[in-house]
Amino acid sequence: MSSNAQVRIDAECGAQSAATSIPLPTHWYHFLPDLPVALPPVKDELTPSAAEVAQRVRPAALLAQDRPADQWVPIPEPVADRLRHIGRPTPLHRARALESALGTGAHIYLKREDVLPTGSFKLNSAVAQAYYAAEEGRTTLISETGAGQWGMSVALAAALLGLDSEVFMVRCSLAQKPYRRHYMELLGATVHASPSPDTKFGQQLLARNPEHPGSLGTAISDAIQFALDFGPGAAYLSGSGVPHVYLHQTLLGLEVQAQLAALEEPIGVPGRGDHLIACSGGGSNLCGLVGPFLKQAGDQGRDLRLLAAESTAAPRLTAGRYQYGRSDLAGFTPEVLGYSMGPDFVPPPVHTAGLRNHHSSSTVSLLRHEGLLDAVAIEEKRALEAGRLVLRTEGFLLAPESTHAVAAAIEVATRAKEADTDPVLVVLASGSGLLDLQSYGEVLLGSGR
Ligand SMILES: Cc1ncc(COP(=O)(O)O)c(C=O)c1O
Known part of the structure; x- marks a missing residue:
């Protein structure tokens, strides 16, 4: 049986499709030269x-x-060995039960970083x-x-x-x-x-x-x-x-490219509204997913849309100002141009610690500023509700950060249904929520208050 046929059978069975059928990428991809303009200089x-x-x-x-x-x-080979050892490539899971629950014709794929030993990408x-x-x-x-x-x-x-x-x-x-x-x-x-x-x-x-x-x-x-x-x-x-962190994380997008190719599932088909979707805190799972697709997203006149899901607790990309700022308080890091809530902003104490940054990286901000990246701010309860739906339909519990991306995908799928289109949506499931059950309990079950 050809490996493509095996991949298709895996997908039909709803199994962890394509994961075992592609090799680990041999290279990381430095995508910064693919940005439409150069990164703005830092102030130091x-x-x-x-x-x-x-x-x-x-x-x-x-x-x-x-x-x-x-x-x-x-x-380097020792790093590649270690990446195989921890379970890479990770599965690209077609979430058919979630699709049915939503009544959508969209093909929703979850890139499952939650399966890694520490529970995240x-x-x-x-x-x-x-x-x-x-x-x-x-x-x-x-x-x-x-x-x-x-x-x-x-x-x-x-x-x-x-x-x-x-x-x-x-x-x-x-x-x-x-x-x-x-x-x-x-x-x-x-x-x-x-x-x-x-x-x-x-x-x-x-x-x-x-x-x-x-x-x-x-x-x-x-x-x-x-x-x-x-x-x-x-x-x-x-x-x-x-x-360099974004570089290492390009494994995400590179594996997705190979897995979609193995599944014979094209992405970026004109008129369909295909999307790559990830949550965004410091930007590494987002950049890791979209970086290898930037050329394609730029060349195709936006047939492949890139979407960042942020938290309403720190809505830098949807409500912040494009200004210089730094990520630490002591002044050890340089000032970079990015979408920001301002240096004195203290985000409300949501459970989604990974999305509570006050300043966005210059790479993510540039993508947004140049019109290549869409963004949506998701309220925590709505995100965790999306997480509960994934648990009930697909059977795995995602990190609160990842559920923001799922909620954004549900919004896109709902709009696609109204427009009568069936897009391919690839959603980065950045981590597991098993150690975040207290957050789920407090927000959705009213426990611990
Ligand atoms: C599971 C998970 N997803 C996403 C993020 C957000 O980080 P980044 O924006 O760098 O991908 C974090 C950060 O801690 C995280 O733990």
Whole structure:
């Protein structure tokens, strides 16, 4: 039987179609040259400059991957081995039961990153970054985490390579998600609440407010400060927002391209309203999915639409201003041009920590500014209702961040039904919600209030 025939049979059976039938991509794809215009320059006027800070704390190979010489960047064999080991390629699942429940003729595909061992796509970049850090003789991975998905991935990637890890987790999330802390600590990570008494930056914040709840901005600052003070063995890693992370995540779009081709399911067919849909916090699952399709989306006069689902708690792409800003509070990161809620914006305490950023990356913002990216803001309860529908129909529970993308897809499918079209919708299921049941319980079942 040909592999295409096998793929079709898998799809008919509603099984995890195409996943096992395509090989792991051999290269990552540097898509920034495919943007319609160049990224705007950063502002970097502080002392020490953000560039100097980055050179001290980030592995040199990762900084080089922010601007690779070639668009196709070979994946080193040890990284490829590790990616296979964690379960890549992941399934592209045709959600037929969800389609029936919606009464839509749309073909809805879920790219299932929730099946990875840490429960999210974040592991794709963590294993690559840990490899480069170890190659440069760094002994300790240091990073921040919001809800804990990235922190879990850093802790696992470190443990697999025999490295230490130090993770600064937003204080209020640490209280909400104790299981993610347990997971990191089981792997040998040291988990700090941010603001942290273990850094000069954190001490200053805590002196002013001992009950400070923390934010991604405080956690990034704490982690960079800790890495600067740690010495040469430190490697500071980012989970999102920077080009090398987007590069690693292009596995998502590359696998989807190969899987759709294997299924003989074309995407971007004129007049049908085909979409690629992902939630957007720091932009890495979105850019990883759409990056490899940018040329196609641009060439086709918008027959392939790219859609970002953000949270109404931080609606930067739909209601923010295009202005310079930075992602941390201490000023270690450069100012970048992006859609922003402003530096003083404090998002309401929703459960979807991964989408609570106050400033969007310049890449995502440029796509939006140039009219290549549509955006919709989804209210948390509506998102989690979409998550409940996926659980009841397809049988798996997605992370609150991912349910924003599903809710956006349901909106597109509903509009398509009214317009009598049957688009192909590829939705990035960025993570599992099994460790977010408290959030589902509180928002949908009224528990814990
Ligand atoms: C499961 C999951 N999905 C999505 C996101 C959003 O991140 P990004 O916008 O970088 O893809 C996060 C961030 O923590 C996450 O944990």
